[in-house]
Amino acid sequence: MKPTIQVAAGAALGAVLRWFVILALGPGMQPLIAVNTLGSFLMGWRKPGPFLGTGLLGGFTSFSTFAVLLTESDPPLAAAYLTATLVSCIGGWLLGDFASGRTFSGRPTTHPGEVVE
Structure with a gap:
């Protein structure tokens, strides 16, 4: 299957999954932070490929x-939301990287668009 079709199919499925999470948890900042942190962890x-x-x-x-x-919030809340999102998403990615057993070494070097198997 072509990468374009893989990405499109995956994006459609991912958007539906996010919609279900938001339906279950409700709209707002906290559910979105949870979704983005989980996505960063995964x-x-x-280290998935196109799909x-x-x-x-x-x-x-x-x-x-x-x-x-972020833009619709009062400045103090926006600053807290920005900080929480950055810390949780970067932390989620680092935790996922650590959980993979490939932490910062032994990983193949990849380039944008390259598929890692």
Whole structure:
């Protein structure tokens, strides 16, 4: 299957999964932080290719909703939300990377768009 189709199919599935999570947890900052942190963890842990990475996890996480919530908040809340998102998403990726057993060494060097198996 072509990477374009893999990404499109994964993105559609990821967006539906995010919608179900938001339905279950409700709208707002906290559910989105949870979704983005989980997506970051899975990206760090699995180092997925086009379908799971760019597609499913790209569709599951949401930078656009994060940006809207950030700009619609009062400055102190926006600063706290920005900080919480950065810390939790970077921390989630690092934790996933650590859980994979490939932490910072022994990983093949990849380039943008390259598939890691």
